[in-house]
Amino acid sequence: MDETTGAIESEMAMLLRLADRNRRSPALESTLDRSAYLVLSVLEQHQVANISTIAEALRLDASTVTRQVVTMEAAALVERRRDPADGRGTLVVATPHGIAQLAATREVRSAVYADxxxxxxxxxxxxxxxxxxxxxxxxxxxxxxx
Amino acid sequence: MDETTGAIESEMAMLLRLADRNRRSPALESTLDRSAYLVLSVLEQHQVANISTIAEALRLDASTVTRQVVTMEAAALVERRRDPADGRGTLVVATPHGIAQLAATREVRSAVYADxxxxxxxxxxxxxxxxxxxxxxxxxxxxxxx
DNA sequence: GTCATCTATCTGTCTACTACAGTTAGATGA
DNA sequence: TCATCTAACTGTAGTAGACAGATAGATGAC
Structure with a gap:
């Protein structure tokens, strides 16, 4: 076990803590929370995606994505439709509001890191x-x- | 907003997600969880610390630290004593078991990053x-x- | 000395995020 | 067409954390 690897490990542990703390920074108030932000980022690349595609991209359990998407639908960030090609599937697309929120959130978060x-x-x-x-x-x- | 800052931001968002996912890696099973790991790291440096010192070092709310320390005491990782110099204060020290667990956890986590x-x-x-x-x-x- | 105020901790409550197990409805191949 | 597979959803639970309020001990002005 070399020194440097140990250093990377301990820096990572602290980084996760501090970044989590930053999540509640006043600057980020009224922006998307991390889960919605990541889901919309995936949708930005795929346009339309089903639950499992999103789960796979973010390494999340599908049940987690289901709930996130349901919450996001209630906030009008995404729409859900039944997949016409597979009645079991759910297709998720970002709404214009979702796309705007993604851009705004990205702006604010980038500004934090710029700082x-x-x-x-x-x-x-x-x-x-x-x-x-x-x-x-x-x-x-x-x-x-x- | 320059390109690079935007890249840092999005890499950080994904890093937090993936690192959180790693937290549940089978390799880390039966090691300390992150909160106990960080508290013991602080105690390693301070030998004895009160709740607010730990909270300050980790940028946590004192109420959060209180609960973590209570849990850790139940797991015999730390001991709590009343501060003889200030009856309001709680002094926290790592037990030998806590110290051993810290070392073991650090070993495993470092090995993961080495990989x-x-x-x-x-x-x-x-x-x-x-x-x-x-x-x-x-x-x-x-x-x-x- | 005593009282108002300050401070360290603890308790109650709430939120975000996530996983795993089990269920259900639709798809699919022998 | 039926057994099996699979996509999504629901029930449940755990970790990590914050904020507000309560309580007990410390402290300084008088």
Whole structure:
């Protein structure tokens, strides 16, 4: 077990804590909560998706996605329709309101991170973004293998 | 709003999701959960700490720490005593069992991350650890300012 | 010394997020 | 056409956390 890996682990533990704390930052008040934000991000890429596609993209249990989508439908962020090609399936699409909320939330959240890394050099920010991207890919691979 | 900041934001959103998912990885079964792990990490540095010190270190509400510590006491991970210098205060110390569990949990969690970044170069791992450290410091500053 | 005020903790209550087990309705192949 | 498979949904439960209010102990001005 090398030093660096231990450091990554402990930084990650603290990062998760602090990022969770940030979730309740006043800046994010009246924006989408994380689950709706992620579901709409998936819909942005797929246009239309069924429950299992969303669950798979976010590594969530389908029952979790069902409930999130039901809540989001009540908030008029998405619409649900029966899949004409498969009567068991539910097709989910973002509403214009959902799309607008996604954009607004993304704006606010990005502004928060812009503030957090305000005095980083562009090069460091680029490196961070790249390493996080790679880390996500590897975490995803790990989750699939286990 | 520059591109890179937007990328950092979306990578962070996904990172939080995937890391949360990892929390339930079979590898972590029968190790400390995140809250106990973090509380014991704080105690490792302070030896003895009262509730507010722990809350402050982890940016948690004191009521949250109270409950975590009560739970941990029931699991024999910590002991609580009345502060002799201040009858309102509660001093918390790790038990030998708590210390052993912290070490074991750290081992397992580090091994998971070792697996995740297995094919990274040592240089890239070092860069990741350093940038995460810096990001944590800046998130912490952000949380304090807002 | 005593009282008003401050502070450390604890309790009550609530929310967000998620999983697992079990049910149901529709699809599908022998 | 029936056994089986599968997509989604419902019931239930657990973790992690906040905020508001209660309580008991500390402290400073007088």
């Amino acid at each position: 957090v890394v305000a005095d980083w050099s562009p090069a460091d920010r680029g490196t961070l973004a790249a390493l996080l991207h790679r880390l996500n890919a590897d975490l995803d691979r790990y989750a699939r293998r286990h | 995740v970044v297995a094919d990274w170069s040592p240089a890239d791992r070092g860069t990741l650890a350093a940038l995460l450290h810096r990001l944590n410091a800046d998130l912490d500053r952000y949380a304090r300012r807002h």
